[in-house]
Amino acid sequence: MLSAILGLLADGKFHSGQDLGKALGVSRSAVWKQMQLVQELGLEVYSVKGRGYRIPGGVDLLSAEQLIKGFSPAIADKVELQPIEFTMPSTNAAALTGLVVPGNCSRLYVAEQQTAGRGRRGRQWVSPFASNLYFSLTWQFSSGVAALEGLSLVVGVALLRGLRKLGVNDVSVKWPNDLLWRNRKLAGVLLEMVGDASGECNVVVGIGMNVNMPRQEMREVEQPWVDLTEILGEAPSRTRVLATLINALIPTLEEFVEKGFSGLRDEWQAANSFQDESVVLQTAQHNIQGLCRGVNDTGALLLETVNGVEAFHGGEVSLRAS
Template identity: 40%
Template sequence: MRDLANPLKVIEILSDGHFHSGEELASIFGITRAGINKYIKVIRQWGIELSSVQGKGYQLAYPLNLLNEQKITHYYLQKSSQPVALDIIPVINSTNQYLLDNLAELSSGNACVAEFQQAGRGRRGRQWFSPFGSNLYLSLYWRLEQGPAAAMGLSLMIGIVVAKVLRELSGQDIKVKWPNDLYLDDKKLAGILVEIAGKAGDIAHVVMGMGINLNMHNPDSGIVNQAWSNLGNIDRNLLVANLLYHLRQALVCFEKQGFAAFLAEWNPLDNFANRPVKLIIGETVIKGVARGINQQGALLLEQNGQITPYIGGEISLRADN
């Protein structure tokens, strides 16, 4: 893999929001202008928008709040005496895949965060649009001794915790959408992907990934094909610290009590509660009114006065407009 240290350093220099000339950058790195142009090309491939003005140089089109290990650790230790246990990898294929590839070395609570994912993924293998520094891409590992069955409702619990953290930091009315999304103003704000390694009756290795839109601009319409929203300007380092702390606390509770301990928190946050919806299961569309969820995390759909629970990884929920 090519060395990415210098393109990353260029981003760090440009993150002050000012213009920096090609000559200045070439001098810093001790290379030619042509070498700097190669770095700029790499940076643009990561989804960073740059202005290039003759006589002035390069400037970021939008400010970047870069991830910083010292800042995250500082914020985290204000809440916990435990180690932050976080790998910051600026450019990665997938934060979930990174943890899955390193299960043997992980302890419960270990996490990974990235600035850019080259192969980020969502549910059912869909690509997750992951431009550099615009959003947050975080994955967390947990070991469930009771096995895969004990993970029932886990993605819903994560949605509740993440929504509460985002509401607290932004002051906005963040909602949850069954089974694994967060919404703001009826538009997708974040997605959650839970992946489990382990067989029935054996220990479950659980990796929980989340992608949260913060300041995304001009996403690829071939990947982002539904209405989306941004959380806006918040300190990403504070966000990482708060998410790690609250998710770890919640996972300890989840291990002992399961999703039942979080059920009451779902309804006030439910984006589609008591609204007409449609479930898409393969080629089948089922319409009804969403009536919350049950203790197993199944969606409750009312049709003609009858309520039916639906659960499974191949169901999509949409508003029925």
């Protein structure tokens, strides 16, 4: 019933308790109880006597039907959309659980809200309801973990390609897994792998992208951020954004399987946030200062220090401007 009542309130207009009850086949008291559940999702509900209930600005719910229609013919048979969940702990966690189920297609897991969304290094990923995108795609590789170096950078290239299709320019990539717009975070990538180090393995590609972040949520975000609404003035529907990103992501992953990261290196490097700038690489033990010289053919960061140009691989590391 919660899904149905949100569908009715999605237009942002007032709907009387009587009309909602009639549409849902329940009493006005049951409608009131559903409104409490709507508020528990973090949505603001206006209640005005004599007029009814409304969600200011409406709510942009994801549509599984429209998402599937938005997939290009080239990828439609390569991705299997799982039921879109209103709320779940983490799309990556759900995808990792789903890896035990055999199948030929990549599986796409999507949620309107995450209650335990994760970024790299154990950080929380703020995931307000029906505001941004939180999704995970499973992908199978047959050449072992060693061949997956640079994969997070490849995903960044795919997201850049998709965003350009939406008219979003000036986006840069921050090694190893963030997308920035004018030095503010727009999206992040979290990869998790299961399988044989030298043979068949499965990867979960988790992506979070800010589309229309509620301003009251910004207090929970620890770094400068931006969303598509600010960049474009008015963001496309989240369903359209997601379809466009998946249409770019799957062909780019196929390109990576065929060419490796070296075939995509120049494209990543052209969008490098810190190219030739002074940066600090933070590891668990040390802070290393140097000039960012891009990445090598495996996706390792090239840092020019007092010892010369050194290569650093991803993991529990963080890069920031000096």
